[in-house]
Every structure is written in structure tokens, then in C-alpha cells.
Amino acid sequence: MKIYLVKLLTLMTLLTTSCIFTGLSVFLPVTVHNRSELKQVNLGFPLSFVVQNQSALPVGYPDGPSFPIHQTLISPWEYPVKMIWWRFFLDIVVVVIALNLIYLAAKILWQKLRNVLTYKEPSG
Numbered sequence: 426m427k428i429y430l431v432k433l434l435t436l437m438t439l440l441t442t443s444c445i446f447t448g449l450s451v452f453l454p455v456t457v458h459n460r461s462e463l464k465q466v467n468l469g470f471p472l473s474f475v476v477q478n479q480s481a482l483p484v485g486y487p488d489g490p491s492f493p494i495h496q497t498l499i500s501p502w503e504y505p506v507k508m509i510w511w512r513f514f515l516d517i518v519v520v521v522i523a524l525n526l527i528y529l530a531a532k533i534l535w536q537k538l539r540n541v542l543t544y545k546e547p548s549g
Contacts, residue, residue, distance in 0.1 A: 435528070439521050439524045439525055439528065440517075440521060442520075442524060443517050443520040443521040443524060444517055446520050447469070447470075447474075447513065447516045447517050447520055450468075450469050450470035450516070451468040451469050451474075451475050451497065451498040452497045452498060453468075453470055453497065454495035454496060454497050455467065455468060455495065455496055455497070456493050456494070456495055456496075457479075457484075457492065457493060457494050457495075457496050458492055458493045459485070459492055460480065460484070460485050460492075463478075463479045463480045463482060463484065463496075464478055464479075464480045465477075465478065466478075466479050466496050468497065468498050469512070469513070469516060470516070471516060471519055471520075472512045472515060472516050472519075473509075473512065474508065474509045474510075474512035474513040474516055475498060475506060475507070475508055475509070476506070476507040476509065477498060477499070477501075477504055477505065477506045477507075478504055478505045479496060479499065479504050481503070481504065482504075
């Protein structure tokens, strides 16, 4: 029974961490090269799951900054946002798999290191 609880706790930790990483990935900057790209700024990693129209920004005009610019998610009340839910959930699955591979590799390395450190020479 204990091993199932450990596996469940590990899965819940990986899933929670994956949701946090995926949710925060919309704040990773993306490069926008011209005004037409501001109409559809794709945000999220590894797959973009948020599309925001930032074409109302004063970029590329004489009084604003010039291109290329780095953009992240900005106010959804002022700039329309479209959420692509299937990509969001696929991102979570991809990140869970990646974190699980890292966890398993670290677990195997820890077991090998522990075996090396606790190895005793046979007497005789």
C-alpha cells in the first residue's frame, strides 16, 4: 500500500509542477518582427496555446519602439486573447513526460551512487 501512495504522490507532484511550468510559459518572451505579427502573438511553450492580438500597441510608429520587439502576455482586458485548450493539455502531458524522465534518471543515478558509497570489499 505504501508504494502506491509514493507513486501517487510522485505523479501528483509531477502533474502540479507541469501545470505551473506550462502556465508560466506564456510569460516567456517571443520576438515580433513586424506589425502583422502583432495581430497574432503566439505564446506558450513547447506548443503555443495562447494567441493574443497586440496590434493596438504603438510599436513601429515614430513615438514608439522599433521592431523587432520581445513580447509576452499583456493585459487580456485590453488585448483580445484566444486560448487553445487542446494544446494547453498537450503541453502539460509533454512536460509531465519530460519531468518523469528526469525524475527516473535522477533516481537511477542516486541508487547507483548509493551502491558505490555503501559497497564493502569482501574479506578474505
